[in-house]
Amino acid sequence: MVNTEQRRLDDAAPWRRWGPYLSERQWGTVREDYSPGGDAWSYFPHEQARSRAYRWGEDGIAGFSDDEQTLCLAVALWNGQDPILKERFFGLTNAEGNHGEDVKEYYFYVDGTPSHSYQRMVYKYPQRAYPYEDLVATNRERGRDAFEYELLDTGIFEGNRYFDVIAEYAKAGPEDILLRITVHNRGPERAGLRVLPTLWFRNTWAAGGSRPRLRQVEGGVEAVCERLGARWLSCLTEHEPLFTENETNTERLFGQPNPSPYVKDAVDRYVVHGEKGAVNPDHEGTKVALDCFLDVPPGGSATVRVRLADRPDPAGGGSTDAFDMIVDERRSEADEFFDDLLPPRLGDAERQVVRQAVAGLLWSKQYFGYDVEQWLIEHGLDPLNATGVRNGEWNHLYARDVISMPDTWEYPWFAAWDLAFQAVAFALVDTEFAKGQLDLLLSRRYQHPNGQIPAYEWNFGDVNPPVHAWAAYLVHELEKARTGSGDHDWLERMFHKLGKNFTWWVNRKDADGNNVFQGGFLGLDNIGVFDRSAPLPTGGYLDQADGTAWMALYCQTMLQIALELAVEDPVYLEDAQTYFEHFAWIAVAVNAPGKAAMWDEDDGFFYDLLRLPGGDAERLRVRSMVGLLPLAAVTVYDRAEVERHPQLLTEAAEFLDRHAALTSMLSEAKTPSPRGERLLALFDESRLRRVLARLLDENEFLGPYGIRSLSKQHGERPFEFRAGDRVYSVTYQPAESDSGMFGGNSNWRGPVWFPVNALMIRALLNLYVGYGDEFTVECPTGSGVRMTLFEVAREISDRLTRIFLPGPDGLRPCYGGQRIFADENWRDLILFSEYFHGDNGAGLGATHQTGWTGLVAVFPSLFAGLDGQDLLERGMSGIFHRPPEEEEQR
Structure with a gap:
């Protein structure tokens, strides 16, 4: 009923x-x-x-x-x-x-x-x-x-x-x-x-x-x-x-x-x-x-x-x-x-967290009015010739909409990649609103005629990670799980608009045309050695491991959407093949041998590559979320989904056979798993195990409350880079950073951030479906405890959720030990901060950024209604379907 x-x-x-x-x-x-x-x-x-x-x-x-x-x-x-x-x-x-x-x-x-x-x-x-x-x-x-x-x-x-x-x-x-x-x-x-x-x-x-x-x-x-x-x-x-x-x-x-x-x-x-x-x-x-x-x-x-x-x-x-x-x-x-x-198996404490996280999302919907052309005119400027002025090249942008904001006080304006994660969380309770939000930034009133998506009010022309396609596909799957059928027409509209944005990325952010991407800022603020949106003190430019990983994930998701659309219209198989080939070339570029490569064989990790004006290249050996994001660029395609399109399989195999370099890199895509799935990833099993060993090392990335944005080892061994007379350094800072880069709120050098943790969990679930129960790793690294990748994903989810759950002393880690929050009139009130202390889970930054931190509503709901065997049987496309016994309870 x-x-x-x-x-x-x-x-x-x-x-x-x-x-x-x-x-x-x-x-x-x-x-x-x-x-x-x-x-x-x-x-x-x-x-x-x-x-x-x-x-x-x-x-x-x-x-x-x-x-x-x-x-x-x-x-x-x-x-x-x-x-x-x-x-x-x-x-x-x-x-x-x-x-x-x-x-x-x-x-x-x-x-x-x-x-x-x-x-x-x-x-x-x-x-x-x-x-x-x-x-x-x-x-x-x-x-x-x-x-x-x-x-x-x-x-x-x-x-x-x-x-x-x-x-x-x-x-x-x-x-x-x-x-x-x-x-x-x-x-x-x-x-x-x-x-x-x-x-x-x-x-x-x-x-x-x-x-x-x-x-x-x-x-x-x-x-x-x-x-x-x-x-x-x-x-x-x-x-x-x-x-x-x-x-x-x-x-x-x-x-x-x-x-x-x-x-x-x-x-x-x-x-x-x-x-x-x-x-x-x-x-x-x-x-x-x-x-x-x-x-x-x-x-x-x-x-x-x-x-x-x-x-x-x-x-x-x-x-x-x-x-x-x-x-x-x-x-x-x-x-x-x-x-x-909410799933019946969800505990009362977790229910409280989910409900207040959803409440924060709902209260963060705000009217956003901004006619950039009129605003420029009111500045006494010619809106057709306002270059050099903030947002001067976005005179077409005309907003008069209710939008999900990152935070009601500190960020009362939309941010493109925040909005994508917020839409995923919203889809848990209101799929129509989630779809409308994703559609909005791709509408002609927002998306630039050249295909770029506006980043955020302070600089629409800055570059946020391209996660819109991933969010759109996931929202579609959530709706399909809830109603039995997804909104095909909406997904088709999104696909065409996303295609414009994908083309913008390929044309604007691949400096050498070699399938390695720069991106710039990419939302991770001060995570790198330099301000990645500004000219480098050395000259040259950065090949970014995260920018390239984002584009690989973009390819994988566009391929997924194309396959979904091809069920009703085979014309989309051509698009599917195109995005597969884009991904293949990116995978080869990321894993190219030699010194001018992002993969470091000695460290077993991906790094940004500094391209110097004279043609030399140098890896910036900062172990950070930048080098973990290639792990997020993994997608498993269910057997039924692939076998439905034999033409695509044939053409993909022919493409790989024609290019020997691709064959070795994408052998797992060419050869199905024992259950028939096809896996696309930027790494093989050997490299995967090496990256996972760092990811799950409690002395590096795996904190008690989630995955840190920077390896804890940089606390003892800061990374330093000399350019002229100046030394640039990156040090592990589990809370607020001492860097003035991007203003005062620039804090990607140690804290736990929910959006990238969500992508790590997604990657692990995809890898689990691809590799199955036979693939296990130590978690934590060095503990002697072996887990499947499903169990690892659940472990990270549990650590993230634990941030908001009361401990034996009645205190929630998000409050950093402040006793007042255990008092009778405070203890049931939860704040969902922008990011969290890498060692003790205390909430930091914007205190009401239920925006992407609202993803915590998804994690306990997901794992309370799912186990590993369910996932292997149903595949990723059925991840949000409840087990039959739960449906019967309803």
Whole structure:
């Protein structure tokens, strides 16, 4: 029987219109930067955010909006002590933080459904004055070798003097939104709190649109605009409505007279500073806050109930009981949805991790508006001739979409390779949204006419790893496993668009045309000796082991997609053969003998190759994820999948026979395994065993909480390279790096990162299907314990999941030993950080990067419903099909 939430998703368009689409930070973004030098952080700082109207989007605490962010609803707070109204979360800019930008608040996304029929988050709001100046000053004094100074370090939570503010959204219908704000006083004394649910229109009229209006009417506030028509806001708690305009306070910021006395920061001035004339006495405007005062006893709670509906008298009317019944019913439906979704064999602790990881993904969906051509014009530039200006060559890019963001505060903009991993995690709960996200960056509004996929807002022209094809195929397989049939038309559209991107890579990133790729940045920041996006201090260029591995995986996946499409249309067999031949030539180039090769026979590892201007080449012997990624370029093709196309087998064999160099390298592709699978890889069994020995060595890559990005051996033996008078070095740093490369958040020299770990797990499962139970390795290396590659994959998955599970002391490793997270009111709240300490699993970087760290939702769900024999019998194409006994339990 299909549950209620799944039925909503089957007819999801109206239910998706409203959701948690507000960013946690709009200030300091490229979109809002109109400075001549492109210093986004300085041009629009936090200090101006309360007074200055945004151009392209909005932010707010626990925010909800429509899918074009026309009308926004969020929570503002004041504890009677803060110097400003808490309307948005505070954090440090890249220049202020000793390890880059960093949000300095504690908020947790704890639940949600894909249709956003139910959403819940928790914010821990101190009862003392928020220490803005202390956080900025202390962090500025600390160097890169010191820990960050966090809000907990200030002592502001001592004595439990804080409020838990729980915001719950529930939809009575697609256009009928309930917001229940429950405030718990965790302190020892009675405390007052002003809770101000705030409704406002995004300022679109400054750019020429019609002006919407809010006005007080009987029973609440009426909101009218051209796009949405009329909406009504009501509140069941005694309150005072405070009206103003969402307009910049030019007098405060720029010393220029305001065209209207009622401006964006009026509510802050009225509530915090007592300026009674700041708000509009006529009770109209484009922004309104409902000022509710709560007097909360120690250990007690109080509630504010707000409703935004498409009619003035929604179902249930003004009854508190009816309101709560709807919210509680939606929460119960969320429970039902996850009970049906997750394997019965999954433990309670793992279920909690998966559910909160999914919640983080759902809360990280944000409206992203950015018309680059208009933005360039507003800079006074010619959009047809804006070279040398940030994103000047992307004047075609026009975004007005709800997009899965990496992090709601630190990365409130899409990033191409992040989005691919996020789509895979989303496919666990919402395949349609996952497909739409992958399709979006390949649409004509985003993908460059030359085929490049935009990387991220700070530089669309930078190069992210090409993982879109892999994600698209996996999402297709997930949908096929869930429904019994994949979306053939969608996959076909994706294939053609991906073909343009593949051609861009071949034409732009293979300097010598020898099937070895450069790529540049490739998302791994400071993992190399040099900034790989900048000119090298030696001159010349880098042949990148990771760039070449990404392209090999690209070939393998495009071949998979072509075979899938060829089931209905044999014309795609020609494409399949083309991608097979591309892969074959890459495999030969990677494994070419001699000094000018990426493979180092002495070390048993792959390295970047420095090509010098005079024609010499030198391996950069840094043992890092760069040299492990060739392991990810492995794909097994099921027997039935291959035998369905005998023509391809014949032509592939003929191709290999014509080229002797290829035959030896791809012997396993030519010869099926005992079960009939065909394996494509960048290595033979001998080299595989040597790389695995390093991968699974706890003194190198295998950490207690996953695969490290750099070998631990570089802690004792740093790699050094001399260029002229300067020595460049790479040292194992399990936490934040001391490198300033790519700003403060550049940390690939030791920590555990989920996306590349996911690819390692995928590779091991493919290799297991190809080699079977007969192939075993020591895990960990030197332990004497032998495992199949399936068992190794599960072991790595378990180590990653363990980051978020409470230990015997009640502490989760992700919190790095901070005792407060074992307390009653903190222990069930999980943060999914950007990356994790290579030795102790502590969360680091962006604290809400449930984006790709949301992949943790996939791992325990996968291995709870799968064992090795299932995988050998069903092959990789059936990896997400549940065993029959589990289906019967449902």
